Structures are given as structure tokens and as C-alpha cells.
Amino acid sequence: MLNVSIYRYNPEVDSEPYMQDFKVDTQGKDVMVLDVLEKLKTEDPTLTFRRSCREGVCGSDGVNISGKNGLACITPLSEAVKGNKLVIRPLPGLPVIRDLVIDMSQFYAQYEKIQPYMINNNPAPAIERLQSPEERAKLDGLYECILCACCSTACPSFWWNPDKFIGPSGLLQAYRFLADSRDTATEERLANLDDPFSVFRCHGIMNCVQVCPKGLNPTKAIGHIRSMLIRSAT
Amino acid sequence: MVTTVTSLGRSGLSDWMIQRISAWVMTAYLVFIVGYFIGNPNLNYAQWAELNSSLPMRMFSLITILSIAAHAWIGMWCVLTDYITVRLIGPKATAIRIFFQLGMIAITLLYVIWAIDILWGI
Numbered sequence: 001m002l003n004v005s006i007y008r009y010n011p012e013v014d015s016e017p018y019m020q021d022f023k024v025d026t027q028g029k030d031v032m033v034l035d036v037l038e039k040l041k042t043e044d045p046t047l048t049f050r051r052s053c054r055e056g057v058c059g060s061d062g063v064n065i066s067g068k069n070g071l072a073c074i075t076p077l078s079e080a081v082k083g084n085k086l087v088i089r090p091l092p093g094l095p096v097i098r099d100l101v102i103d104m105s106q107f108y109a110q111y112e113k114i115q116p117y118m119i120n121n122n123p124a125p126a127i128e129r130l131q132s133p134e135e136r137a138k139l140d141g142l143y144e145c146i147l148c149a150c151c152s153t154a155c156p157s158f159w160w161n162p163d164k165f166i167g168p169s170g171l172l173q174a175y176r177f178l179a180d181s182r183d184t185a186t187e188e189r190l191a192n193l194d195d196p197f198s199v200f201r202c203h204g205i206m207n208c209v210q211v212c213p214k215g216l217n218p219t220k221a222i223g224h225i226r227s228m229l230i231r232s233a234t
Numbered sequence: 235m236v237t238t239v240t241s242l243g244r245s246g247l248s249d250w251m252i253q254r255i256s257a258w259v260m261t262a263y264l265v266f267i268v269g270y271f272i273g274n275p276n277l278n279y280a281q282w283a284e285l286n287s288s289l290p291m292r293m294f295s296l297i298t299i300l301s302i303a304a305h306a307w308i309g310m311w312c313v314l315t316d317y318i319t320v321r322l323i324g325p326k327a328t329a330i331r332i333f334f335q336l337g338m339i340a341i342t343l344l345y346v347i348w349a350i351d352i353l354w355g356i
Contacts, residue, residue, distance in 0.1 A: 160316040193246075196238050200246030201312075229247045 002026050002081065004036060006047065007089040009096050017096065019087075026077065033065055033080050033088065034072035037100075048099040056213060059148030063100050064089040069150040069211040091153035093162065106162045107149045107169070113192075114166060114174040119185035135181040142176035142221060144214050145169060151208035151218055157201040164197035168208035168218030171199060175221035178228060190225075190232050199225055240335045242307045249308045256301035263298040287356045299349040303342045310338045 001023040009017035022043075024036055034054055041047045049072070052058040056074035063072050065080045066087050080086055090096050095103040120129065152158045152167035166174065174193065177183050193199045199222060208218040243249045274281065285291055318331040 157316070160319065160322070163321075196241045196246040196249050196311075197315075198246065200250050226247075226250070230251075233245075233247050 002036070002077070003085045004040065005085065005087045006040070006099070007096075008047075008099055010046070010048075010098050030076050030078045032073055033063075033070075033075045033077065033086065034061055036077070036086065037061075037072055037088070048101050050101055057146060059146035062091050062148040062150045062153075062213075064091055069154045071148060071150070071213045074213060091149055093153045093155075093159040094149075102149075102153075104149060107147075107152055107167065110152075110162070110166045110170040111147065111173060113198075114170050114177070115185070115189065116173050116177065118177065118180065118183055119188075120182055121184055129182045131181050138179045138181075139176060141216055142172060142179065145172050145176075145216060146214060148213065150211045150213055154207040154211045155202075156205070156207070157203065161197060161201060165201035166193075166198050168202070168222070171202070171225060172216060172218040172221045175225050178225065186228075187232065190229055193225060194229055194233070199229070240332070240339070241311050242304055252304050253308050256305040259298055259301040260305065263294065266294070283356060286353070292353050295353055296350065299346060299353075303346050307339065307342050311335065314338070 002025075004022045004024050005019050006022065007017060008014070008020045022040055024039060026036070032054075034051055037047070037049055037051075041049075049063065050060040051073065052060040054061075054073045056071050059071070061072040062069060065072065065075055066082050066085075069091055070080075072088075077086065088100065090100045090102045094106060097103050147169060149169060151172075152162075152169045155165075155168055157165050158167040174189065178186055178189055183189075202219070202222045204219055204222075206219045209216075209220075212218070238244060241249055243252055270285070271277065286295070314331055314334050318327050318334060320327045323330070
């Protein structure tokens with residue numbers, strides 16, 4: 001039997017959060033953490049968590065699994081269980097709505113700040129805006145982000161200043177548009193980032209890289225933004 | 235874009251660059267001083283005073299002191315804006331943070347002036 005400890009908090013009933021212990025029979029199978037949560041929900045329907053695609057694409061089920069942020073649906077027990085114990089908590093740093101569900105408004109507000117859409121004021125061509133294969137290759141490692149918030153909620157700079165520091169996820173997306181050959185707002189985008197918080201609160205500790213379930217590298221993208229700022233400002 | 239008034243360079247890029255350059259200056263000074271001590275095992279006061287009263291050495295020391303001051307200003311400002319915030323300690327945080335920021339800036343400037351007085355008083 002696997003010992004599972006889960007963070008519980010229902011603000012309508014509980015005065016403060018607590019950890020609830022469960023025992024789960026996984027029949028020795030190396031199932032995913034989400035499977036354990038689903039099984040527990042059949043026993044206790046009040047257990048609350050987000051999930052949708054269950055294959056690491058939608059980014060709904062980001063949780064803190066035995067101390068490390070990740071997606072419950074693609075994290076096998078063999079990676080998550082330490083000493084026959086699995087500890088599941090909500091992603092740290094953002095307000096808890098209930099159990100494992102967090103309020104991601106602050107995270108999305110930062111995402112919105114970087115204008116996550118193509119800006120091109122040139123007249124639209126007859127068919128589409130073309131890119132060379134080399135230009136398109138620059139977007140690899142950037143467009144794959146699913147906004148699960150595992151990285152930003154693993155970042156101390158984001159914990160302390162979630163209203164001012166864009167956070168690794170938003171900055172990865174910021175670079176995705178800075179690097180896009182079809183986008184013409186590079187200067188405005190850079191001007192909006194040159195303050196002591198938005199980009200420069202990143203001290204390069206690389207928690208984001210360590211936890212990204214898609215294997216992306218926000219620290220590298222932040223380095224590129226910094227280089228672009230240096231190029232435009234010197 | 236977040237506007238700041240108590241950071242050293244007012245811009246994130248400028249603070250970041252000052253932080254890197256000042257780190258190199260401090261490293262160079264440290265290497266030089268340690269090297270000088272190793273190269274002069276029987277160092278006496280006369281030699282030490284002669285070294286520090288030469289204009290190039292005074293310049294080097296002053297640039298290093300300015301680097302330490304800038305580096306400390308930026309670093310302390312980061313620490314204060316990380317931990318003394320309304321989010322973490324409540325509504326009084328802004329007044330407490332401004333008090334510590336101005337105190338930190340005043341002490342830094344006093345140290346710089348004191349250091350100049352020492353360097354040119356040798």
C-alpha cells in the first residue's frame with residue numbers, strides 16, 4: 001500500500017489547511033500521480049483538483065509532487081514516490097481556492113502584460129506572412145509552453161513579487177514573440193521590459209528549467225531577452 | 235513596466251550591467267591585493283604607505299570602493315524589495331522599506347566619502 005499525503009483546504013469549512021493521509025493500493029503498477037488522485041476522488045468525492053487532457057498537453061494538473069512542481073498526469077510514481085510516500089500539495093506561491101486548486105489570476109495577468117500575440121502593422125499580404133525554415137526554427141523550445149505555471153510557481157522571485165516580476169513562463173512567451181521574424185513590435189516589447197523587476201528580478205537559479213514538464217528552458221530565453229536589451233540600449 | 239525611484243540606475247538593464255562590471259572590478263582588486271601580499275612577504279608600513287599614496291593605486295582603490303558601493307546598493311535594494319513588501323508583512327511595509335532604502339543609501343554614501351578622506355589623507 002502506498003502512503004499518500006494530500007494538502008486539503010476548503011475555506012468554507014476549514015479554519016486552516018491540513019495534510020490528509022490516505023493509503024492507496026496501486027497493485028505494484030507504476031501508474032501516474034493523476035491516476036492516484038482519480039482513485040482517491042472515487043473514495044472521497046470532495047477531493048478537488050484540476051485535470052483535463054491527462055496527457056501533458058492542457059497544463060491543468062500542475063501540482064507540487066513530493067516537493068517538486070510537475071504535471072500529475074505525466075509524472076509516474078517511480079519518479080515521485082520517496083520511501084513509499086507520495087506528498088501532493090498545490091503549486092506554491094499563489095492563493096489556494098480549494099485543496100489542490102490555485103487561483104492563477106496573477107500568473108495570467110503577467111502573461112497578458114507581455115502581449116502574447118503577434119503585432120505586425122504592415123499591410124497583410126494576399127495569402128500569409130512567410131518565414132524561412134531558419135526563422136521558424138528560432139521558435140522551437142518557446143512555442144511548446146502550455147502555461148501550466150509549474151515554472152513560475154517554483155521561482156522565489158515570482159513568489160516575492162508576483163505582481164511585478166513577469167516570471168519564467170511569461171518571459172519565455174515574451175521571447176517567443178521577440179524572436180518571431182513576423183512580429184514588428186520588438187522595440188516596444190523591449191521598452192516594456194527594461195525595468196528592475198519585469199526581467200531583471202531573474203537571478204538565474206534555474207528552478208524553472210528543473211521543473212518544466214515540457215523540458216523547456218526559460219532561463220535561456222531570459223538570457224536572450226537580456227542580450228536583446230543590451231544590443232538595443234548600448 | 236514598473237517604475238522605480240530608489241534603485242541605483244532606474245533601469246533594470248543599467249543596474250544589471252553595473253552589477254556585473256563592479257563584480258569584475260572587485261575581483262581584479264582582490265587578485266591584485268592578494269598577489270601583492272604574496273609577492274611581498276616582508277611588507278612594512280613604509281612600503282604599504284608608498285603603494286597607497288601613489289595616484290594610480292588611489293584611483294584603483296577609489297574605483298573599487300565606488301564599485302562596492304554600487305554593488306551593495308543594487309544588491310540591498312533587491313533584498314529590500316523582495317522581503318519588505320506589503321504582500322509579505324502588511325500595509326506598513328512601504329514606510330519601513332523606504333526607511334531602510336534611504337538608510338542604506340545614506341550609509342553607502344557616507345562610506346564612500348569616508349573612504350575618499352582616508353585614501354587622500356595617507
